[in-house]
Amino acid sequence: MKAALLTAPRQFEIKEVPDPKIVNDADVLIRIKTVGVCGSDMHYYTTGRIGSQIVQYPFIVGHEAAGVVEKIGNGVTRVRPGQRIAIEPAVSCGKCDQCKSGRENTCRKLRFLGAPQQLDGAQCEYVVLPQENCFPIIESMTFEQATLCEPLAIAVYAVERSPLADGASAAILGVGPIGMSVFHVLRTRNVRSVCVTDKIDARLEAARKLSPKWAGNPDRVDVIKEIGEIEPFQMDVIYECSGDQAAISQAVQLLKPGGTLMIVGIPEVDEVSFLIHELRRKEITIVNVRRQNHCTQKAIDLLTSRKINMDSLVTHRFPLEETPKAFDLVANYRDGVMKTMIRID
Ligand SMILES: [Zn+2]
Numbered sequence: 001m002k003a004a005l006l007t008a009p010r011q012f013e014i015k016e017v018p019d020p021k022i023v024n025d026a027d028v029l030i031r032i033k034t035v036g037v038c039g040s041d042m043h044y045y046t047t048g049r050i051g052s053q054i055v056q057y058p059f060i061v062g063h064e065a066a067g068v069v070e071k072i073g074n075g076v077t078r079v080r081p082g083q084r085i086a087i088e089p090a091v092s093c094g095k096c097d098q099c100k101s102g103r104e105n106t107c108r109k110l111r112f113l114g115a116p117q118q119l120d121g122a123q124c125e126y127v128v129l130p131q132e133n134c135f136p137i138i139e140s141m142t143f144e145q146a147t148l149c150e151p152l153a154i155a156v157y158a159v160e161r162s163p164l165a166d167g168a169s170a171a172i173l174g175v176g177p178i179g180m181s182v183f184h185v186l187r188t189r190n191v192r193s194v195c196v197t198d199k200i201d202a203r204l205e206a207a208r209k210l211s212p213k214w215a216g217n218p219d220r221v222d223v224i225k226e227i228g229e230i231e232p233f234q235m236d237v238i239y240e241c242s243g244d245q246a247a248i249s250q251a252v253q254l255l256k257p258g259g260t261l262m263i264v265g266i267p268e269v270d271e272v273s274f275l276i277h278e279l280r281r282k283e284i285t286i287v288n289v290r291r292q293n294h295c296t297q298k299a300i301d302l303l304t305s306r307k308i309n310m311d312s313l314v315t316h317r318f319p320l321e322e323t324p325k326a327f328d329l330v331a332n333y334r335d336g337v338m339k340t341m342i343r344i345d
């Protein structure tokens, strides 16, 4: 099969590699149709790592994917050949303490599609995954929509994990694809107001279409002062989706006493700091969001029922052969890029 191999930082080669094989009875061979380019892929692309997860070259990235079932193992009952599916990229062991307590997303033996030394990713023609990772979609759902279910599931999980009372005030710091997905989910909830920040004006423009109470660029305006003027009692919940140190500090300042900081973004650095006195005086709760847990079907349902439409998030499309171009575009935030899709035909 054809695959986009990451062979060094910022370097791809499109090459023929052996097809993956069905090994276990529960395995499904999937023909990939679309793969989304994710911010986390960018870390592997530009620096070759996220924390202790270090890429060994050559490596196939990509975890936001959808496709068609090509072949199934003897024990597969969940899907059949020809069926169109969304993919849940996390393969958990089902046996460890975490899995047994329903925390499959922090499984001790978790293997994640397109994560170094775990599983090769989906920027190729075929992948093999257990049947539990295959989610059938209806005929009218496009492969792009099915691919968007992965970031949307993270947003569903982030909102589920947050203590969001009726009429709460919320802010999203960083409205890239994940922040925008959180915004879409918040719009299905009874939230009084949503304020958003981003350093990229094109992203603020996209967010403005979802009617935030306030949207601004922290490079140009005093975010604390301006949001403080319209929300004098400050925020109940903040979704930090940028991974940026300055945004984390702004979040602590923007939260009301007893507020909750949801850490959703992935920092590029190994350590971040907190304004400890403000954090403790206000008794801020910090909640980390590790990808998602049991939210793939919920994300599919939100798109299927048309409660959420995220089609406009997709700004760019490339064939597999142009993977280098796609990653270069996303890494440099060029052309108002939000979500880029790689199409494989
Ligand atoms: Zn992702």
Ligand SMILES: [Zn+2]
Pocket: 092, 093, 094, 095, 096, 097, 098, 099, 100, 104, 107, 108, 109, 110
């Ligand atoms: Zn486990």
